[in-house]
Amino acid sequence: MTQILHSYPFDTKLLRTNPKYKFNPCIDALAPAASIRLAEKAKTLAAGGQTIFDLTIGEPDFDTPASIKEAAIRAISRNNTHYVNGRGILPLRERIAAKLREENGIACAPENILVTPGAKSAIYVAVRTLIGAGDEAIVLDPSWVSYGSIIQASGGIVRSVELPYDDGHRINLTKLEAARSDRCRLLIVNSPNNPTGRMLNSGEAQAIADFASRHKLYVVADEIYEKIAFDGRPHISLGAIPEIADCVITVNGLSKSAAMTGWRVGYLCADAELVDKMYMLYQHMLTCISGFAQEAAVVAFDCAGEIEAMRAAYERRRNLFVESLRNVPGVVCRVPEGTFYSWAYFDHPAMTSAQICDFLLEEARVASVPGEAYGLGGAHCVRFSLATSENLLQEAAKRIGVAVKKVMAQETPKLAIPGHGSEKSFRRSAPYPSRPHRRTLSDLSR
Ligand SMILES: Cc1ncc(COP(=O)(O)O)c(C=O)c1O
Numbered sequence: 001m002t003q004i005l006h007s008y009p010f011d012t013k014l015l016r017t018n019p020k021y022k023f024n025p026c027i028d029a030l031a032p033a034a035s036i037r038l039a040e041k042a043k044t045l046a047a048g049g050q051t052i053f054d055l056t057i058g059e060p061d062f063d064t065p066a067s068i069k070e071a072a073i074r075a076i077s078r079n080n081t082h083y084v085n086g087r088g089i090l091p092l093r094e095r096i097a098a099k100l101r102e103e104n105g106i107a108c109a110p111e112n113i114l115v116t117p118g119a120k121s122a123i124y125v126a127v128r129t130l131i132g133a134g135d136e137a138i139v140l141d142p143s144w145v146s147y148g149s150i151i152q153a154s155g156g157i158v159r160s161v162e163l164p165y166d167d168g169h170r171i172n173l174t175k176l177e178a179a180r181s182d183r184c185r186l187l188i189v190n191s192p193n194n195p196t197g198r199m200l201n202s203g204e205a206q207a208i209a210d211f212a213s214r215h216k217l218y219v220v221a222d223e224i225y226e227k228i229a230f231d232g233r234p235h236i237s238l239g240a241i242p243e244i245a246d247c248v249i250t251v252n253g254l255s256k257s258a259a260m261t262g263w264r265v266g267y268l269c270a271d272a273e274l275v276d277k278m279y280m281l282y283q284h285m286l287t288c289i290s291g292f293a294q295e296a297a298v299v300a301f302d303c304a305g306e307i308e309a310m311r312a313a314y315e316r317r318r319n320l321f322v323e324s325l326r327n328v329p330g331v332v333c334r335v336p337e338g339t340f341y342s343w344a345y346f347d348h349p350a351m352t353s354a355q356i357c358d359f360l361l362e363e364a365r366v367a368s369v370p371g372e373a374y375g376l377g378g379a380h381c382v383r384f385s386l387a388t389s390e391n392l393l394q395e396a397a398k399r400i401g402v403a404v405k406k407v408m409a410q411e412t413p414k415l416a417i418p419g420h421g422s423e424k425s426f427r428r429s430a431p432y433p434s435r436p437h438r439r440t441l442s443d444l445s446r
Pocket of ligand 1: 256
C-alpha cells in the first residue's frame with residue numbers, strides 16, 4: 001500500500017556501469033519521464049506519414065492572448081532586456097499577491113512571492129530548500145511525473161502513497177499516517193490533479209491540514225491547473241487554511257491558465273523567511289526571469305475573459321469525450337473535475353497501461369499516456385489530453401471504441417503489442433499480474 005519509490009542514495013539499477021568519470025549519483029540515477037515514450041513514438045509515426053490522433057499533449061492548444069503578447073513587444077521595444085529584480089519585478093509580485101489574497105484567501109504581500117521560470121522551478125526550489133540527503137517527502141500516487149525526480153535529485157526519499165482508481169483517488173488519512181516517518185519533511189499535493197482531473201474537496205483539504213500541522217510538515221500545494229475547474233466547482237487553496245498557512249508553499253503560474261507554457265512564468269508564495277531562504281538558492285541558479293516576460297505576465301492577470309473562454313472550451317471537450325468513452329465496453333471514465341485531461345480505467349487486467357497505450361496507437365492511431373507513468377495508482381489507467389479540437393477528440397473516441405470493441409468481440413484475440421515481445425492475447429494472457437485488491441468494473445460507479 002505505501003511504498004518507497006526511490007530511496008537515498010539512489011536506485012543502483014539506473015547508474016551507469018563502469019563510468020570513467022563519476023556523476024552525482026542522485027542525478028545519474030534519474031530516469032526519463034515515462035510519459036514521453038508514447039508521445040515520441042506518435043511523432044515518429046506521424047513523421048512517417050501516418051495520421052495520428054495525438055492526445056498526449058500537456059499544454060494548451062490555444063495561443064497566448066494578444067494583449068499579453070503586445071505587452072511583451074512593447075517591453076522589448078523599451079529595451080527591458082536586461083537583468084531585473086531576481087525575486088520578480090515589483091508590479092508583478094504585487095499583482096500576484098493581490099490575486100492570492102482576493103481569489104484564494106491567502107494572506108500575503110510581495111515579500112511572500114518569488115517569481116520563477118514556470119511552476120516546475122518553483123517546485124524545484126522549494127523541495128531543494130526543504131529536503132536534504134535522506135529526508136523524506138510524501139507524494140500522492142498517481143501524481144505528476146516530476147515530483148519524485150525532483151525529490152530524488154535533492155537526495156531525498158519519496159514516500160509514495162497509492163490512491164487507487166477504485167477508491168476515486170481520494171485522500172486516505174490512514175495511508176498518509178502509515179507513510180510518514182520522523183524523517184518526513186514535506187507533502188506535495190496537486191489540485192486540480194494531473195493526471196486524474198480530481199479536485200480536493202473541503203473535507204480532504206482539512207484532513208491534509210490536520211495531518212501536516214500534527215506532524216509539522218511543509219506542504220507544497222501545486223495549483224497550476226486552478227483556472228481549469230469545471231461545473232462551477234470551487235478551487236481550494238491549502239495556503240488559506242489558518243493552521244497550516246505558515247508552512248504551505250503555494251505554487252502556481254500562467255503556463256496552463258493563460259496558454260503561456262513557452263514564456264516560463266510561474267511563482268510561489270510562502271512564509272517570508274522561507275522565501276528569503278529559497279531566494280538564496282534561486283540567486284545562484286536562475287538570477288531572474290526576462291523582464292519583458294514579467295511585464296507581459298502582469299497583463300495576463302487582466303485576461304479573465306480569454307482565460308474563461310479557454311476553460312469553457314476544455315469543459316465542452318471534456319463533456320463530449322467522456323460521454324463517448326463511457327460507451328466503450330470495459331472502459332470506465334469518471335468525469336474530470338478540472339485540468340485538460342481525461343483519465344480512463346481500462347478493465348483489461350492482463351495488460352499494463354503501457355500495453356494498452358501501445359495497442360491504442362497501433363490499432364486506433366490514438367496516442368495517449370500510460371497511467372503507470374504517474375505511479376502504481378495509475379495501473380490500468382490511461383491519460384488522454386483534451387488540449388485539442390472537438391473534431392479530433394470525437395474521432396479519437398470513436399476510434400478507441402472501434403478498436404476495443406473489435407478485440408472484445410473476438411474469442412481469443414491476438415494482438416501485436418509492440419515492445420512487449422510477440423503476439424499476446426488482449427484478454428487472456430497475463431504477462432503482468434493484476435493488482436490483487438483491484439475490484440471489477442461493475443463495482444465502480446460510472
Ligand atoms: C501538475 C503540474 N505541475 C507543474 C507543471 C509545470 O508547469 P510549468 O510549465 O509552469 O513549469 C505541470 C506541467 O505539466 C504540471 O502538470
